[in-house]
Amino acid sequence: xxxxxxxxxxxxxxxxxxxxxxxxxxxxxxxxxxxxxxxxxxxxxxxxxxxxxxxxxxxxxxxxxxxxxxxxxxxxxxxxxxxxxxxxxxxxxxxxxxxxxxxxxxxxxxxxxxxxxxxxxxxxxxxxxxxxxxxxxxxxxxxxxxxxxxxxxxxxxxxxxxxxxxxxxxxxxxxxxxxxxxxxxxxxxxxxxxxxxxxxxxxxxxxxxxxxxxxxxxxxxxxxxxxxxxxxxxxxxxxxxxxxxxxxxxxxxxxxxxxxxxxxxxxxxxxxxxxxxxxxxxxxxxxxxxxxxxxxxxxxxxxxxxxxxxxxxxxxxxxxxxxxxxxxxxxxxxxxxxxxxxxxx
Amino acid sequence: xxxxxxxxxxxxxxxxxxxxxxxxxxxxxxxxxxxxxxxxxxxxxxxxxxxxxxxxxxxxxxxxxxxxxxxxxxxxxxxxxxxxxxxxxxxxxxxxxxxxxxxxxxxxxxxxxxxxxxxxxxxxxxxxxxxxxxxxxxxxxxxxxxxxxxxxxxxxxxxxxxxxxxxxxxxxxxxxxxxxxxxxxxxxxxxxxxxxxxxxxxxxxxxxxxxxxxxxxxxxxxxxxxxxxxxxxxxxxxxxxxxxxxxxxxxxxxxxxxxxxxxxxxxxxxxxxxxxxxxxxxxxxxxxxxxxxxxxxxxxxxxxxxxxxxxxxxxxxxxxxxxxxxxxxxxxxxxxxxxxxxxxx
Numbered sequence: 001x002x003x004x005x006x007x008x009x010x011x012x013x014x015x016x017x018x019x020x021x022x023x024x025x026x027x028x029x030x031x032x033x034x035x036x037x038x039x040x041x042x043x044x045x046x047x048x049x050x051x052x053x054x055x056x057x058x059x060x061x062x063x064x065x066x067x068x069x070x071x072x073x074x075x076x077x078x079x080x081x082x083x084x085x086x087x088x089x090x091x092x093x094x095x096x097x098x099x100x101x102x103x104x105x106x107x108x109x110x111x112x113x114x115x116x117x118x119x120x121x122x123x124x125x126x127x128x129x130x131x132x133x134x135x136x137x138x139x140x141x142x143x144x145x146x147x148x149x150x151x152x153x154x155x156x157x158x159x160x161x162x163x164x165x166x167x168x169x170x171x172x173x174x175x176x177x178x179x180x181x182x183x184x185x186x187x188x189x190x191x192x193x194x195x196x197x198x199x200x201x202x203x204x205x206x207x208x209x210x211x212x213x214x215x216x217x218x219x220x221x222x223x224x225x226x227x228x229x230x231x232x233x234x235x236x237x238x239x240x241x242x243x244x245x246x247x248x249x250x251x252x253x254x255x256x257x258x259x260x261x262x263x264x265x266x267x268x269x270x271x272x273x274x275x276x277x278x279x280x281x282x283x284x285x286x287x288x289x290x291x292x293x294x295x296x297x298x299x300x301x302x303x304x305x306x307x308x309x310x311x312x313x314x315x316x317x318x319x320x321x322x323x324x325x326x327x328x329x330x331x332x333x334x335x336x337x338x339x340x341x342x343x344x345x
Numbered sequence: 346x347x348x349x350x351x352x353x354x355x356x357x358x359x360x361x362x363x364x365x366x367x368x369x370x371x372x373x374x375x376x377x378x379x380x381x382x383x384x385x386x387x388x389x390x391x392x393x394x395x396x397x398x399x400x401x402x403x404x405x406x407x408x409x410x411x412x413x414x415x416x417x418x419x420x421x422x423x424x425x426x427x428x429x430x431x432x433x434x435x436x437x438x439x440x441x442x443x444x445x446x447x448x449x450x451x452x453x454x455x456x457x458x459x460x461x462x463x464x465x466x467x468x469x470x471x472x473x474x475x476x477x478x479x480x481x482x483x484x485x486x487x488x489x490x491x492x493x494x495x496x497x498x499x500x501x502x503x504x505x506x507x508x509x510x511x512x513x514x515x516x517x518x519x520x521x522x523x524x525x526x527x528x529x530x531x532x533x534x535x536x537x538x539x540x541x542x543x544x545x546x547x548x549x550x551x552x553x554x555x556x557x558x559x560x561x562x563x564x565x566x567x568x569x570x571x572x573x574x575x576x577x578x579x580x581x582x583x584x585x586x587x588x589x590x591x592x593x594x595x596x597x598x599x600x601x602x603x604x605x606x607x608x609x610x611x612x613x614x615x616x617x618x619x620x621x622x623x624x625x626x627x628x629x630x631x632x633x634x635x636x637x638x639x640x641x642x643x644x645x646x647x648x649x650x651x652x653x654x655x656x657x658x659x660x661x662x663x664x665x666x667x668x669x670x671x672x673x674x675x676x677x678x679x680x681x682x683x684x685x686x687x688x689x690x
Binding site for chain 1: 440629
């Protein structure tokens with residue numbers, strides 16, 4: 001390799017000051033666009049590698065945003081991440097990703113790393129039990145935070161998520177309209193705002209219709225495809241077994257449908273099953289899954305947009321931005337003995 | 346917040362030199378372990394935030410490893426990533442993740458970012474068409490690279506992946522032993538080493554058994570669940586339609602099974618379907634999916650281990666480390682009219 005190309009080499013070649021070259025390489029609007037392009041082209045051709053570390057010490061901008069969620073392998077988070085990625089890409093921010101698996105220590109270690117690197121901001125779906133003080137720590141150390149999917153009371157920052165209570169009531173009302181009176185809830189936990197809100201939506205819809213809420217019909221815990229599969233046997237053992245199930249998420253519903261099928265029950269024929277999130281797979285599943293679109297793409301875009309606004313100086317505001325969910329009716333929620341016709345998809 | 350705590354504050358409090366404190370916070374073995382622990386405890390209590398950016402300019406170690414794959418939402422990569430994460434966590438390396446979606450420009454932009462940040466290394470599943478020179482660029486700029494899942498000839502570095510040719514021949518032989526003579530291959534492409542190797546394994550097994558290889562029975566392209574689902578109609582239109590299918594991946598097979606079911610064909614009853622990778626979902630799918638375990642966990646652990654060795658000074662070696670795949674026989678590959686008994690799982 002040739003010797004290291006310096007700013008001054010590029011400046012000399014173009015007859016410009018090193019300050020102009022430096023500003024142009026950081027994309028400063030203080031340099032005319034045509035000049036910026038000429039400088040960048042020269043830098044590329046000469047093999048100059050912009051040293052962002054050195055630059056970040058001068059400008060206190062690292063160009064790095066942290067993204068931390070429960071588990072990126074969950075397509076719900078994956079779909080949010082895709083839209084965050086779109087937004088950050090367009091603003092030339094690199095992101096560092098971390099799965100916290102609801103382990104507070106892992107989340108804190110990541111927070112420390114971001115602080116140590118001088119990262120610009122954090123988009124966080126907070127681990128169960130995250131105290132507001134963890135978010136205050138970031139904010140006080142110039143690391144603006146935007147929350148997604150879950151809320152932390154007293155955090156002082158904005159959270160973007162679906163209106164889970166409303167969304168869950170939509171799908172439970174649909175099952176009631178289809179003639180179901182005994183409806184189980186599978187998955188979720190009281191420990192997350194999402195779990196509590198979805199349970200509330202389930203309960204609201206039952207109470208509205210004058211139906212009893214039976215605590216033993218909430219099988220708590222499952223949040224993955226595998227645990228949904230495992231929950232099939234617990235469901236089959238329920239007292240006075242319901243003939244309809246609404247699940248905490250599509251993943252749980254898809255796993256449950258595998259488990260029920262293995263036990264000889266046909267989802268959409270012998271038992272109605274609904275999910276939540278409307279991940280890509282829901283529409284092609286067998287049977288296609290009735291679910292609630294949870295606006296993953298909108299959550300991601302708006303959360304990233306809000307964080308970028310914070311980086312440009314917008315103040316922190318504690319509020320919850322609710323994205324309106326929509327019911328997606330498909331075949332899994334229809335039984336052969338009910339009157340209405342499932343959609344042909 | 347209190348005023349910023351400096352190295353000298355900690356040094357004074359403990360009666361040590363700032364150099365000792367600095368070394369201890371970087372975990373240098375030059376400081377006795379008990380002293381290191383005492384210094385770290387004091388740093389924690391006083392609220393000192395270690396400035397890794399400033400430190401990295403001094404030591405040229407950023408503590409960051411880049412990981413770049415086609416798409417982390419694909420559970421095959423997700424499972425590899427989990428074991429990379431384990432390994433890097435234990436060595437206190439932070440990782441930056443990037444999906445390249447087989448877009449060379451996106452992969453290059455990420456490479457530039459790593460170089461600009463002064464990252465320590467890169468674990469890469471190279472995008473289709475990656476030239477060896479892109480890897481040389483990284484290596485010449487002190488960014489050691491380890492490849493996973495795919496190979497780039499002439500790269501000069503080590504690649505960890507399953508023995509795809511052997512693995513695919515295992516599953517095709519299984520179908521032949523079950524009495525199938527007409528076997529389609531769905532998914533993959535000649536543009537990746539993985540696609541070429543798996544096709545070769547399919548072809549080898551057919552030729553060994555004296556069966557013809559019919560090019561029209563390879564439906565190229567599908568690599569996702571959705572495209573596997575879409576491929577069902579192309580499969581149903583095949584001339585002299587096969588009654589067995591081996592898919593490029595489990596995701597393709599799982600999507601195909603959804604598509605075939607929707608068309609009224611029962612996988613494992615009317616048509617034998619096999620996948621490749623043995624992702625978590627394969628064992629609980631309906632029917633459970635016959636597939637090939639591709640050693641994701643081993644690939645991740647060994648690739649991360651090899652990169653860490655490079656960071657400690659091990660030289661670059663161009664070689665392919667093949668992980669031995671294993672056949673996993675489940676119900677999806679059995680037809681009702683064949684003689685043998687599917688496993689009871």
